[in-house]
Amino acid sequence: MAPGLRDIPEGTNGAASGVSTSDRDGSRHGKSWVGWLVSDDPPGRLLLNVIMLVVLAAFVFAPFLFPGTKALGVASRICIFVILVASYDLMLGYTGIVSFAHTMFFGIGAYGVAILLAKGWVGWGAVIVGAAAGVAVSLIVAVAIGLLSLRVRAIFFSMITLAVASFALILAEQWRDLTGGEDGLTFSVPELLRPGFHLLEEPLLGVKFNGTLLTYYLVLALCALLFLVLLRIVNSPFGRVLQAIRENEFRVEAMGFQVVAYRTMAFVIAAVVASLAGGLMALVLHYVGPDATLSFSLMVDVLLMIVIGGMGTLYGAVLGALLVVIAEYYLQNLLGAASAALSGVPLLAALFHPDRWLLWLGVLFVLIVTFFPQGIVGRLRQVSLPRGSGKDAHSG
Numbered sequence: 001m002a003p004g005l006r007d008i009p010e011g012t013n014g015a016a017s018g019v020s021t022s023d024r025d026g027s028r029h030g031k032s033w034v035g036w037l038v039s040d041d042p043p044g045r046l047l048l049n050v051i052m053l054v055v056l057a058a059f060v061f062a063p064f065l066f067p068g069t070k071a072l073g074v075a076s077r078i079c080i081f082v083i084l085v086a087s088y089d090l091m092l093g094y095t096g097i098v099s100f101a102h103t104m105f106f107g108i109g110a111y112g113v114a115i116l117l118a119k120g121w122v123g124w125g126a127v128i129v130g131a132a133a134g135v136a137v138s139l140i141v142a143v144a145i146g147l148l149s150l151r152v153r154a155i156f157f158s159m160i161t162l163a164v165a166s167f168a169l170i171l172a173e174q175w176r177d178l179t180g181g182e183d184g185l186t187f188s189v190p191e192l193l194r195p196g197f198h199l200l201e202e203p204l205l206g207v208k209f210n211g212t213l214l215t216y217y218l219v220l221a222l223c224a225l226l227f228l229v230l231l232r233i234v235n236s237p238f239g240r241v242l243q244a245i246r247e248n249e250f251r252v253e254a255m256g257f258q259v260v261a262y263r264t265m266a267f268v269i270a271a272v273v274a275s276l277a278g279g280l281m282a283l284v285l286h287y288v289g290p291d292a293t294l295s296f297s298l299m300v301d302v303l304l305m306i307v308i309g310g311m312g313t314l315y316g317a318v319l320g321a322l323l324v325v326i327a328e329y330y331l332q333n334l335l336g337a338a339s340a341a342l343s344g345v346p347l348l349a350a351l352f353h354p355d356r357w358l359l360w361l362g363v364l365f366v367l368i369v370t371f372f373p374q375g376i377v378g379r380l381r382q383v384s385l386p387r388g389s390g391k392d393a394h395s396g
Contacts (some may be wrong), residue, residue, distance in 0.1 A: 038228070040070045041235050043315045044381045049228050051380070054319060059220055069195075070329075074286045078325045079223040080277050085317035086230050087273035093312030094234055095266045096246035098154055100299055101161035104168045105142065105271040107293035109278030110133035111179060114288035117187035118180070124190050131279040135272050142271035144263030148166050152219050165299070168315060172290045184289025193218070226273055231314060232271065260270050264373070267340045272303075301328075308368050310375020319376050327364065 026273075035042075062075040084106055091097040112134025116126040141164075146180065149160045172179045179185065189361045191197055197211035207213065233239055241262055246253045253259045282288050292298075303323060309320025338352040372379040 001019045004066075025338060035302075036141075038231055041231055043377065044337070047383070048315070048377065048380045051361040052318065055322065063109055063213055064205055067206060069212060072212060072331050073284065073308075074118035074215050074228055074325060076219045077281075078280050078321050079219050080284065081224050081302075081305065081321035083223045083230075083280075084274055085309070085321050086227055086314050087277070087303055088302055089306055089311060089314055089317055090230060090234065090242075091266055091270045091271075091314075092306060093314075094239065095242045095248060095263055096154070097150070097263060098158045098247075099161040099267070100158060100272065100296075101165040101168075102274055102302060103143070103294060103296075103298045104165040105138040105289075106278040106281070107168065107290075108138045108141070109294040110138065110282040110288045111185075112275070112329065113279040113282040114185045114187055115178060117189065117282075122188050122190065127189075127190065127279070127283070134275045134279055136273045138275035140267040143264065146267040147260070149258050150263045150267065153338030165294070165296070168274055169290055169296075180289070183290065186287050189215075189283055189286055215283060219284060222276075222280060224278060227328060230273065231329065234314060238262075238265070246319060258281055263278040263321040263356065264276070304365060306375075308365065308372075308375060310372075310379070313375065313377040313381075316375045316377040321372050323364075327361050331361060334389045335360065 042351065043049050059075065059079065063072060066075070071150060084102070088099075088102045091102070098302065109131065112125055112132075113130035116130040120261045145161065145164060149157050152160070173182050175181070175332055188194070192211060193215045194211040195212075199209040199214065203209075225253070234242070241252065241257055245259055245262060245362075249259050278293060281293065283296075285292065305317065305320030308323055309316025309318065315336075332354040335352050335357055336354040339349045342348040374382065
C-alpha cells in the first residue's frame with residue numbers, strides 16, 4: 001500500500017496546500033495545540049492564514065461588530081452554509097463524486113427537527129431526537145444510494161441523485177400532514193433560544209444577551225466543531241485514500257482498496273454532516289419548507305460557493321459561503337445606493353437598479369472563475385508558494 005500512496009501529496013487537496021512536506025514534518029516535532037486542532041493542515045501561508053483569522057474573529061465578535069437581528073441571522077446562515085459546502089467538498093473536491101442530492105440530506109435534517117417541534121414537543125429533547133432521526137434517515141438513504149449507484153459512471157450517478165432529490169422535493173410538497181406541504185412548518189424552539197429570553201437584563205456593550213444571541217453562538221460552536229471534524233477526516237489515512245480515488249480510482253482498486261466502499265463512506269459522512277447543518281438551519285429560521293431546504297436553487301448556491309472558494313480545500317467553503325451569502329443579502333442594498341448616486345445618468349442608474357442584483361452576482365461569479373480558476377483559496381495558495389517550488393494548487 002505504501003508505494004502506491006507515496007504519490008499522494010501531503011497537502012489538504014491532494015496537491016499543493018501552500019505548506020511543503022518539510023514544513024509539515026518540522027511542525028510535527030514541535031506540534032502546537034493549534035496545529036493539532038487543524039490536523040496539521042493550516043489554510044496556507046501568511047496571507048491566507050491572516051484572512052482566515054480575520055474571518056474567524058469576525059464570526060466570534062459578529063454580534064458586537066455588526067449589531068442587529070438581520071446581521072446576526074446572516075452570520076448564522078453563513079456558518080451553516082460553510083458546513084454544508086465543506087461536507088459537499090468532501091465528496092466533490094476530495095473524492096470526485098458529483099451529487100445533486102446533497103441539499104436533500106440538508107432538508108431531511110431540517111424536517112427531522114421541525115416535525116417534532118411543530119407537533120407540539122417543544123424542548124431540547126425534541127431537538128436532539130429530531131436531529132438524530134434526521135441523521136438516521138440520511139444515513140440509510142445515503143448508504144442505499146451509494147451502494148446501488150456509485151458503481152456506475154459519474155454522469156449516471158449524478159442523474160440518479162438528481163432524480164432522488166426531485167422525488168424528495170415532490171414528497172415534501174405533497175405530504176401535507178407530515179411536512180406542511182408547500183407552506184412548510186412553523187414552530188417554537190426551546191425557550192433558551194427564543195428572542196424573548198434574556199440571559200442578562202441589561203445590554204452589555206450595546207448587545208442584548210437574548211435567545212437570538214445564544215442561538216448564534218450555539219450554531220457557531222457546532223459548525224466550528226463539525227468543520228474541525230471534517231479537517232481531521234480529510235487529513236487521515238482514510239482521506240488520503242479518497243484523494244487517491246479522485247486522482248486514479250483504477251490504480252487504487254488495483255492496490256486492493258474497495259473503491260465503492262470508500263466512496264460510499266465519503267457519501268454517507270457528507271450526508272450526515274449536511275443533515276446536522278439542516279437541523280441547525282431549522283433552529284435559526286423557526287421555519288422549514290421545501291423552498292428553504294430542498295430546492296434545486298439551493299443546490300446551485302452550494303455549487304457556486306464551492307467553485308468560488310476552491311474545491312478540495314475545505315477552507316474554500318468559508319470564503320465561498322461568506323461571499324455568496326453576503327451578496328444575496330446586501331448586494332441589492334449596495335446597488336440601490338449606487339443607483340441613487342447615479343440618478344443623474346439614467347442609463348447607469350438603470351444598470352445598477354437593485355432588481356438587477358442577480359445580473360451583477362453572475363458577473364462577479366464569471367470574474368472569479370476567470371481570474372481564480374482554482375477558486376480563491378487555491379489561487380492564494382499559489383501566490384503564497386515560494387517561486388520555483390513547482391507546486392500549484394488543485395482546482396478540483
